[in-house]
Amino acid sequence: MTYFPRRSSIIEGVGDEVVYAFGAFLGIFIPLTIFVVTNRNSRITQNQRIHPESAENVRSTREEVQRTHPNRRQASMQNTGEITCPICLGNAEYGIETNCGHTFCGTCITTYWQHGTWLGAVRCPVCRQQVTLLLINFTEAENDVDSPDRQHIIERINDYNRRFSGEPRPLIDYLRDLPTLLRHAFTEFFTVGGLIWMFRLRIIVCFFAAFMYFISPLDIIPEAVFGVLGFMDDLFILLLLAIYISIIYRQYVQNRPTNAPQN
Known part of the structure; x- marks a missing residue:
C-alpha cells in the first residue's frame, strides 16, 4: 500500500x-x-466649476448672499490652499459637503436652496446630481466657536436633511x-x-x-x-x-x- x-x-x-x-x-x-x-x-x-445649467441660479444666489451678508469676505486672486466655494468664490466658511462630494459655504448652499424655486431637493451647482444629503465639514476653529451663524447653518442643514435625505434614488x-x-x-x-x-x-x-x-x-x-x-x-x-x-x-x-x- x-x-x-x-x-x-x-x-x-x-x-x-x-x-x-x-x-x-x-x-x-x-x-x-x-x-x-x-x-x-x-x-x-x-476645480469646482459651476455647471452651465446652474449658472443663472448661482448668479442669483451670489446677489442674494451679497445683499443679505454685505460684509462677507470675497476670494482673492491668490491660491490660499483652502477649499474655494464655487458660489461666492471665497474660501468656504462653515463648509458643507454634498453627498456628491462638492463643498460650499454653509450660507451659500442654504441660500441656494431657500432662494431658488425648487419643488424638492436641489441639484448640485457643480455636477447637477441631486443633493439628498448635506454633511457638516467645519474646520476645528469653526467647531470651537459657538456663534449664531454656526447654529443657524446647522439648523438649516438639519432641516434640509430631514426633508430630502429619505427620497428614493x-x-x-x-x-x-x-x-x-x-x-x-x-x-x-x-x-x-x-x-x-x-x-x-x-x-x-x-x-x-x-x-x-x-x-x-x-x-x-x-x-x-x-x-x-x-x-x-x-x-x-x-x-x-x-x-x-x-x-x-x-x-x-x-x-x-x-x-x-x-x-
Missing part, C-alpha cells in the same frame, strides 16, 4: 480555505479603506455617494462624540457578518470550482456592505439633533 504524506496547512490548526478567505477579505477591504480616506485630498485639488446614486458617505462615516466612527454607540454597533455587526461569510466554507460561487471568479461573490457582498453602511450613516445624519456634536 502506498502512503502519501499529508500536506501541511499554511497555519497549523487552521484550514487553508479560512486563510485564503481572510486574505481575500483584507485584500478587498484595505484598498477600499485607503481609497475612501484619500478621496478627500485628491478631490480638494480639483436609483442604484447608481448609491454608488456615486459611497466615497463621500463612507469617508464621513469612517471619520465619525473613530471620533469622540461622533457616531452614537447604537450606530457604531450596527456597523460592527455588519462587518462581523461579512467576515463570517468570507471565512465560511459555504460560498455562492465556490473558489475551488471557479478559481479567481469565485471571489466575485465576495466582492458583491463587500459592495452590499458598503452600501448598507452608507444607508446607516445617512439615517444617522437625517435624525441628528441640532445640538449634537458636529464633525
Whole structure:
C-alpha cells in the first residue's frame, strides 16, 4: 500500500480555505479603506466649476448672499490652499459637503436652496446630481466657536436633511455617494462624540457578518470550482456592505439633533 504524506496547512490548526478567505477579505477591504480616506485630498485639488445649467441660479444666489451678508469676505486672486466655494468664490466658511462630494459655504448652499424655486431637493451647482444629503465639514476653529451663524447653518442643514435625505434614488446614486458617505462615516466612527454607540454597533455587526461569510466554507460561487471568479461573490457582498453602511450613516445624519456634536 502506498502512503502519501499529508500536506501541511499554511497555519497549523487552521484550514487553508479560512486563510485564503481572510486574505481575500483584507485584500478587498484595505484598498477600499485607503481609497475612501484619500478621496478627500485628491478631490480638494480639483476645480469646482459651476455647471452651465446652474449658472443663472448661482448668479442669483451670489446677489442674494451679497445683499443679505454685505460684509462677507470675497476670494482673492491668490491660491490660499483652502477649499474655494464655487458660489461666492471665497474660501468656504462653515463648509458643507454634498453627498456628491462638492463643498460650499454653509450660507451659500442654504441660500441656494431657500432662494431658488425648487419643488424638492436641489441639484448640485457643480455636477447637477441631486443633493439628498448635506454633511457638516467645519474646520476645528469653526467647531470651537459657538456663534449664531454656526447654529443657524446647522439648523438649516438639519432641516434640509430631514426633508430630502429619505427620497428614493436609483442604484447608481448609491454608488456615486459611497466615497463621500463612507469617508464621513469612517471619520465619525473613530471620533469622540461622533457616531452614537447604537450606530457604531450596527456597523460592527455588519462587518462581523461579512467576515463570517468570507471565512465560511459555504460560498455562492465556490473558489475551488471557479478559481479567481469565485471571489466575485465576495466582492458583491463587500459592495452590499458598503452600501448598507452608507444607508446607516445617512439615517444617522437625517435624525441628528441640532445640538449634537458636529464633525
